[in-house]
Amino acid sequence: MIYRSAFGASVPARQPIVSVLGHVDHGKSTILDRIRGTKVVSREAGGITQHIGATDVPIEAIYSRCEQLLGDREFSVPGLLFIDTPGHYSFVSLRSRGGALADMVVLVIDLNEGMKPQTVESIGILKRLKTPFVVAANKIDLIPGWRAQNDMPLCESLELQDPRVVAELDEKLYALAGRLYEIGGFSADRFDKISDFTKSVAIVPVSGKTGEGLPDLLLVLIGLAQRFLGDDLSTEEGPGEGSILEVKEDKGIGTAVDTIIYRGTVSIGDTVVISSVRGEPIRTKIRALLRPKPLDEIRDPSQRFDQVRAVSAAAGIRIVAPALEDAMAGGQLRVVEGDIDEVVQEVQRESSIHVELSDQGIIVRGDTIGSLEALAFEAEKQELPIRKISLGNVSRKDVIEASNFDDPLHQAVFAFNVEINQDARDAARETGVKLFENQVVYRLLEEYLLWCDERSRELEAQSRLDISFPGKVLILRDHVFRVSKPAIVGVRVLAGRIRQGQSLMRSDGRTVGRIKSIRSGDKTLREARMGDEIAIAVDDVTVGRQIDVEDVLLVDVPESHARQLMEKKLSLDEQETLDEIVKIRRKENPFWGS
Numbered sequence: 236m237i238y239r240s241a242f243g244a245s246v247p248a249r250q251p252i253v254s255v256l257g258h259v260d261h262g263k264s265t266i267l268d269r270i271r272g273t274k275v276v277s278r279e280a281g282g283i284t285q286h287i288g289a290t291d292v293p294i295e296a297i298y299s300r301c302e303q304l305l306g307d308r309e310f311s312v313p314g315l316l317f318i319d320t321p322g323h324y325s326f327v328s329l330r331s332r333g334g335a336l337a338d339m340v341v342l343v344i345d346l347n348e349g350m351k352p353q354t355v356e357s358i359g360i361l362k363r364l365k366t367p368f369v370v371a372a373n374k375i376d377l378i379p380g381w382r383a384q385n386d387m388p389l390c391e392s393l394e395l396q397d398p399r400v401v402a403e404l405d406e407k408l409y410a411l412a413g414r415l416y417e418i419g420g421f422s423a424d425r426f427d428k429i430s431d432f433t434k435s436v437a438i439v440p441v442s443g444k445t446g447e448g449l450p451d452l453l454l455v456l457i458g459l460a461q462r463f464l465g466d467d468l469s470t471e472e473g474p475g476e477g478s479i480l481e482v483k484e485d486k487g488i489g490t491a492v493d494t495i496i497y498r499g500t501v502s503i504g505d506t507v508v509i510s511s512v513r514g515e516p517i518r519t520k521i522r523a524l525l526r527p528k529p530l531d532e533i534r535d536p537s538q539r540f541d542q543v544r545a546v547s548a549a550a551g552i553r554i555v556a557p558a559l560e561d562a563m564a565g566g567q568l569r570v571v572e573g574d575i576d577e578v579v580q581e582v583q584r585e586s587s588i589h590v591e592l593s594d595q596g597i598i599v600r601g602d603t604i605g606s607l608e609a610l611a612f613e614a615e616k617q618e619l620p621i622r623k624i625s626l627g628n629v630s631r632k633d634v635i636e637a638s639n640f641d642d643p644l645h646q647a648v649f650a651f652n653v654e655i656n657q658d659a660r661d662a663a664r665e666t667g668v669k670l671f672e673n674q675v676v677y678r679l680l681e682e683y684l685l686w687c688d689e690r691s692r693e694l695e696a697q698s699r700l701d702i703s704f705p706g707k708v709l710i711l712r713d714h715v716f717r718v719s720k721p722a723i724v725g726v727r728v729l730a731g732r733i734r735q736g737q738s739l740m741r742s743d744g745r746t747v748g749r750i751k752s753i754r755s756g757d758k759t760l761r762e763a764r765m766g767d768e769i770a771i772a773v774d775d776v777t778v779g780r781q782i783d784v785e786d787v788l789l790v791d792v793p794e795s796h797a798r799q800l801m802e803k804k805l806s807l808d809e810q811e812t813l814d815e816i817v818k819i820r821r822k823e824n825p826f827w828g829s
Contacts, residue, residue: 249468249549250291251460252336252497256361257343262373264288265443266343269386270300270453271530287480287533287564288319289495289527289551296530297457301450304388304660311448312461312468316549318480318495319532336478336497338464339456340368343700346376346407346440350414352677358419360609366664367463369437370423371452372411376442379401386446389439390427409439426455433464474570475501475548479510482562483535488523490559493533494552494568501570502545508568508578509557510586512626516579517562523555545786563626565603588624596620597645597683598637600629610651613676617684620645629670631658638666643694644687647671664773675816702799706731706790708739708771710782716770719777721751724784727768729806731790736760738791739773741782744819746791748776765808792816797828 255263271290293314298305318337344354361368376383379795380400384392393401405425412423415436424436437455441448454655460468477494485491492509501507503524509517525540527533533551546552554568567585571578588604590611599614599621601607607624615622622645623636629650633722637646648663663670669686675678707730714725735753740746751772755759763769789812792800797820800813820827 249547250294250312250316251338251456251464251468252316252318252495252549253339253341254318254320254337255343256320256357257371257373258345258348258353258357261343261345261348261351261354262443263343264319264374266341266371266441266449266452267317267532268450269443269446270317271532275294287493289480289493290317290319290532291551292317292453293529293531294457297453300386301388301454303391304454310457310461312457315456315460316388316495316551316565318551335364335366336495337366338791339460340366341371341452341456342368343371343373344411345374345580346372346404346411347374348769352420353675355418355612356677358415358421362419363612367459369426369439369449369452369455369459370411370415372408372438372440373443374556375404375440375447376445383442383445384447386449388450389441389448390451392447399591404440408440411438413793418437426451432459462818473499474572474784475499475505475568476502476570477552477568479562479564479566479568480551481564482559483614485553485555488555490562491525491553492559492562492568493556494554496546496548496550496552498548499570500545500547501568506571506575507554507580508569508571508575509559510544510563510568510582511561512563513561514583516586517558517773518575518579519556519558521554521556525553525555527551527553563603565605577673588626590621590624591615592624593620593622595640595642595645596622597647597649598622599624599649599651600633600653601649602626606651610649610676610679613680617680619680619683621766628653629655629659631656631662634659634662634670635666637668638662644690647683649683649685651679652677690709702796703734703737703790703792704732704800705805705816706733706737706793707812707815708733708788710784710786710788711768712784714770715778715784716777717772721772721774722748722776722778722782723770724778724782725768725770726788728763728765729787730765731812732762732767732809733771734749735760735792739788740791741788742819742820743784744823746774747781747788789816789819794820794828801828 255267257263267290267655294310342357347811375381378400380397382395384395408425413424415421422434423436423438426439429435429437437457439448439452441452475496476498477496480493481497482492498683503521505521507521511517524543524546524691526543526546527536527540528538540553553585567582569578569582586604588607590608599610601610611621611624629648633648635646652674655670655672658700671679671682708726709729711725711727717723733750735750738746738749751770751774753763753769755769797817817828
């Protein structure tokens with residue numbers, strides 16, 4: 236089921252909150268710029284959204300854009316409040332009490348590039364949060380042979396395209412619908428071919444560059460909101476509640492918080508409680524409310540904000556108040572009505588990180604509660620335990636703590652969308668703790684899993700150096716180079732491996748000496764393996780007494796090493812030799828090695 240309930244008799248009192256998600260550079264902000272008539276993208280570093288924004292699109296603007304499609308239809312929904320995020324985990328961090336902040340989502344997918352990792356992660360999040368969504372299949376203007384028709388509805392634009400171009404569009408849409416089903420189990424089709432929107436996700440082909448299809452997208456959103464969201468859009472009278480988009484320093488007025496008010500009303504002079512990065516919520520009083528003009532952008536306005544005395548849900552608003560320096564992005568804002576201590580407890584509860592921790596695992600640092608919870612969700616799917624998770628930059632203390640973990644594969648710290656302090660980097664170099672930093676969850680996990688593979692191989696190699704592995708040698712006839720002090724003989728390794736420092740024993744269990752060195756011609760070797768013919772120097776033996784030509788000798792594996800070897804994956808010849816050694820030792824001690 237894509238939408239939750241049929242539209243009832245009640246009239247929506249607020250506009251739906253619509254979040255825009257999608258992979259980097261698939262055109263989220265370009266689509267919003269075209270709808271607003273702004274140029275926010277051109278002012279972003281690298282053309283990539285760096286901050287969370289909000290735009291109020293009133294119903295009058297939607298009527299104007301969709302005039303050719305409306306006919307005699309009218310809507311009681313007062314408009315749409317769009318949220319543009321720099322990433323899908325910023326979307327997760329924006330929460331209302333008890334769930335996701337957004338009523339609906341527009342998932343932007345480049346029709347020509349198809350699904351990308353962040354798209355796949357977004358679909359997983361939408362499925363998990365059960366958030367209704369529409370797909371904007373963007374960049375139709377890049378289909379070879381497409382004739383651009385600025386701001387035209389899709390059906391009219393298609394009539395002006397070559398049939399082969401339309402066929403290619405349909406083929407791409409079919410492939411996209413297939414991937415949506417494959418990844419998320421969602422049935423999907425082009426919006427104008429859907430008869431039941433409760434069973435299929437609507438795909439709207441658009442061009443953020445030319446504006447084609449955007450009237451259709453707006454009409455689909457407003458229509459679905461009115462028909463299916465119903466009571467979800469009703470606004471109770473009462474104290475305001477909001478989700479903090481960003482904390483910023485506003486020239487001339489000090490620290491302010493850009494906030495989405497999703498319930499109730501906030502007014503100048505209200506006492507509010509706000510989530511803090513330091514744990515204890517902030518208590519302060521609203522000094523000013525600054526509201527962007529309709530179709531303008533809260534993060535990068537082209538016009539001056541309007542100063543208002545009060546604002547009701549749903550709205551994007553910049554709030555000015557004292558003591559906001561430690562306000563937490565993604566946190567909660569509540570207007571106090573009644574017992575302030577009760578409100579403080581509620582905000583603190585909503586601001587806590589809900590992640591199941593383990594006695595073993597890695598350390599994770601992140602920028603918002605929602606992003607940390609989303610990362611933990613993905614880590615759980617990879618069976619990666621988390622021992623400690625918190626907000627803020629990675630510190631030296633985090634690194635030192637990780638360096639003391641028993642499991643070497645847990646001596647790692649994740650930095651998700653946060654900085655790593657220089658003293659933490661220095662400590663990592665000193666201790667060998669591995670630092671992972673990225674703004675994309677799948678890359679963090681991918682890099683960690685690759686490191687685990689590499690580190691496991693290193694640890695295995697090291698353990699093989701530390702443990703006496705089983706080996707068997709034959710003393711070759713005519714290859715006695717020195718009889719004693721030390722004895723030097725030529726041998727063939729019949730099975731397993733031998734290494735400098737290992738003791739040797741006879742088949743009756745009697746220890747006969749220790750390998751002092753291994754040589755092949757002029758080269759000194761650390762170890763020799765099955766099939767090698769080399770010379771070994773053996774301490775504390777004399778050829779003709781303790782050992783002789785054509786004797787078969789075994790590595791005298793210590794009992795503690797034998798126990799460890801029984802847990803390891805050995806080669807066939809190593810396993811057979813270990814079994815032989817155990818059999819010899821158990822003649823004297825039936826429980827040897829067990």
